[in-house]
Each structure stands twice: as structure tokens, then as C-alpha cells.
Amino acid sequence: MLDLYTPGTSMLHRMSPGPKMAALAIAATALFLQESLLVTALAVVAILALYRVANIPMKTALAQIRPLMWIFVIFFAVQWYFSGLTLAAYVVLRLAALILLASLVTLTTRASDMIDSMTRALRLFKPIGVNPDKVSLAISLALRFIPVLGRIATEVREAQKTRGLERSIIAVAMPLAIRAIKMADDVSDAIESRGYRS
Amino acid sequence: MIDLKNVSLSFGDHPVLHNISLSLSERRIAVIGANGSGKSSFARLLNGLALPTSGTVSVDGFDTKKQGKDVRGRVGFVFQNPDNQIVFPVVEEDLAFGMKNLGLDKATIATRTTEILERYDMQHLREHPAHLLSGGQKQLLAISGVLVMAPAYVVLDEPTTLLDLRNKRRIARVLNALDQTIIHVTHDLDQIADYDRVIVIDEGRVACDATPAKAIPFYQELMA
Numbered sequence A: 001m002l003d004l005y006t007p008g009t010s011m012l013h014r015m016s017p018g019p020k021m022a023a024l025a026i027a028a029t030a031l032f033l034q035e036s037l038l039v040t041a042l043a044v045v046a047i048l049a050l051y052r053v054a055n056i057p058m059k060t061a062l063a064q065i066r067p068l069m070w071i072f073v074i075f076f077a078v079q080w081y082f083s084g085l086t087l088a089a090y091v092v093l094r095l096a097a098l099i100l101l102a103s104l105v106t107l108t109t110r111a112s113d114m115i116d117s118m119t120r121a122l123r124l125f126k127p128i129g130v131n132p133d134k135v136s137l138a139i140s141l142a143l144r145f146i147p148v149l150g151r152i153a154t155e156v157r158e159a160q161k162t163r164g165l166e167r168s169i170i171a172v173a174m175p176l177a178i179r180a181i182k183m184a185d186d187v188s189d190a191i192e193s194r195g196y197r198s
Numbered sequence B: 001m002i003d004l005k006n007v008s009l010s011f012g013d014h015p016v017l018h019n020i021s022l023s024l025s026e027r028r029i030a031v032i033g034a035n036g037s038g039k040s041s042f043a044r045l046l047n048g049l050a051l052p053t054s055g056t057v058s059v060d061g062f063d064t065k066k067q068g069k070d071v072r073g074r075v076g077f078v079f080q081n082p083d084n085q086i087v088f089p090v091v092e093e094d095l096a097f098g099m100k101n102l103g104l105d106k107a108t109i110a111t112r113t114t115e116i117l118e119r120y121d122m123q124h125l126r127e128h129p130a131h132l133l134s135g136g137q138k139q140l141l142a143i144s145g146v147l148v149m150a151p152a153y154v155v156l157d158e159p160t161t162l163l164d165l166r167n168k169r170r171i172a173r174v175l176n177a178l179d180q181t182i183i184h185v186t187h188d189l190d191q192i193a194d195y196d197r198v199i200v201i202d203e204g205r206v207a208c209d210a211t212p213a214k215a216i217p218f219y220q221e222l223m224a
Ligand SMILES: Nc1ncnc2c1ncn2[C@@H]1O[C@H](COP(=O)(O)OP(=O)(O)O)[C@@H](O)[C@H]1O
Pocket: B011, B014, B016, B033, B034, B035, B036, B037, B038, B039, B040, B041, B042
């Protein structure tokens, strides 16, 4: 979900992020309020059609759902057992539709644009003490550093592997935490020295 | 000009820099010294990331203690590890960060972004995720993110330490081509042979402050 954005010039890419996210919210709510398998299936088809419009290959669309395959299977099995086939299909399709739709928005919207519109929306909450700029910086930082932390975690795990400790949670978590804290220190220096007024 | 007057720095009761007075105005200044000698602390004083325990540091007359904002607009800082300096997920967003903090308008931000990417042959990376860049590209992005803020001085704390030889050389060429005054903390002695001035720091004191021809042999002697 991090560097999902795929550059493009389609209608969906050009649509401004505020309305796009609003449309997502409305569509998602509508999906949850209706209970027809047929409508849900049609929604999935319609969403896949939107992927076409955005010029995003089906492969990418499927890649959004693949990591959740097991959850789908479990949901489906449980629902089938308790409530029957139709409801099971409905529940799983609805979840798939939701994920595809949300991914479509992140695929066609730059993180920075999304953050900008979120910041604008957050301005409404300024009177109750929310600082929109801080919130948006925090979100950007999270997006930026999740892959960095992932890489550090891999490094730590590999280092501990040579000592046969890769399965020990503490042996991996401690060095990771120490490096993360050191990194946070450096990052905060960098932000300050790049003129961020805190 | 950056001016240090009787500057000392301690962490708690652990003194790190002792009574340093000097003025920095040459275009190419190197700072060298053993690990733990106080180079980073010295560098951090120059843009107000660290404040002197006693004495004053001023940049073009602005005191780092009282006018931090003016100082940071003038003194850019490049860290050793670009991964901790790049704060936005996408190249172009990261370049915009410092400029937004300066309050520049969108058009200026876009123009400067294009200029810097062209200068370093990185146009194709404009929308690239930062974490997928190579080490050399990351450091170049970190430097670019500082340069687009148009600082008069650039302080660099071991910017090539984590790079391979080819990228070390590339960054060295980039630094040599800059118009700004640079203050470059480094262990790569071959990069600083034609600098205007070399400051050797040893146990928190300026042990030698001279041309490379004098200071580098002094340092090598010191480390022998
Ligand atoms: N934030 C800090 N808190 C306490 N001690 C520090 C801190 N930063 C640096 N030091 C100490 O100051 C001394 C000089 O460190 P530093 O300026 O990083 O040296 P160098 O960059 O030359 O390796 C070291 O002994 C180090 O342990």
C-alpha cells in the first residue's frame, strides 16, 4: 500500500483527491448498506472496469487482493458453514470490492496529494486543537519510514541468523528498537535543519 | 561568514568541544579528526542543531541561539545517512519539503525541482519512491533537498562514508562544483587535497588549522 501510486494521465489520475476520497467513502458505505449478491458482483465488475479506465493492468488489481487470499478463504468457509453459500459469496465479494476500490484510489492518487487534502479537511478541527500540518507530516513520515524499518528488520534478522537467534523475538526486537530510536533522533534533526517550524 | 567565539560544548558534565574561536569564510573547508573527536558536534553548532554551552556562534551576524530560523535558512546540513534525511516517500515530494518550509510558492517549487533534477541527471526519478533509490542516488537526493533551499553555506557530516568508491567520487565532484561555501566533515583525505582550508579536530580542540598541504600531514602524523 506504500508506493502504490502508478503515474498516469487517466481521468481517475486527474480527478482531484478530495472528491475522489469522498466518492470512495460514499461507494463503500453504499456497498455495506445493500445486501444483494447480484449488486455486489456487478460492483466488482464495475470497479474492475474502472481499473481499465485508469490503465492499470488486471495483474496489479489482483495483486491488491492476493495478500488477503487466506483471509478470504477463511471468511468464505466460515460463512458458508454458518450461513450458506450465497451469503458467503456476498461477504467475500463485498470485501474484495472494498479493497479493490480503496486500492484504486491509492493507485491513482499520489500520497502527497492525499495528504494535502487530508490536511485541508483537518483544518476544520483546528478549533479543537488539531494541528493539520503536524498530522500530515506524521503520515508522510510513516509512509516514508515503513519500508526503511522493514529493511532494518531484515538486516537485524540476518545478523541474528548467523548466531542462530533469528527466532528469538527479543534478539530481533531489541536491536531493531535501538536502531529505530537512533533513526528517529536523526530524522528529527534532519526535519529541523530543513526549516520545519515545529 | 560563520563566526565562533569562545565556543564550548558539553553534554551534561562531559565536555566535548573546548573554547573554539574561528571564522569560516573560505569556499572549501574540510574538517577532519578521529572518531569521537567532536567533528559532528562542531558541524551541528554551525546551523544551530546544537547550541554552545558557552560562547556564541553566528552566521552572517545571526546568532544561532536567538535567530535559529534565519540561521537555518542560510546553512544547509547534509547528514551521513541519507535514509534518515529523506522524509517524504517520493523524490519530488521530498525536494519540496524544505522549500515549503521556506514558504515558497508552488510555481517556484516546481521550477527549482526541475532545475535540480536536470542538473544531476535525475529527471526520470522525479516520481520515484525514495526507498528504491541506490545509495548514491539517495545521497544526491539528500544534497539536492538542501540545495533547492538556496543556502549560502552547506555543512556536510561525512556524506560519503556509507558510499562505494564510484559514488564517493560522484558526490565529491558534485561538492566541488557548488557555488556555496561548504564545510565538509570527512575521512576521505584524497577528496580534500585542493580545499582552501583544513581544520583538524582532536579531543574537542582545533589541533591544526591550515592548508591541506600542511594540515593533512599533520593529521596523519597525529594518527600514526
Ligand atoms: N547527544 C550526545 N549526548 C552525549 N554525548 C554525546 C552526544 N553527542 C556526542 N556525544 C559525545 O561527544 C563526543 C564527540 O562526538 P562527535 O561530535 O559525534 O564526534 P565525531 O563526529 O568526531 O565522531 C563523543 O565522546 C560522543 O560520545
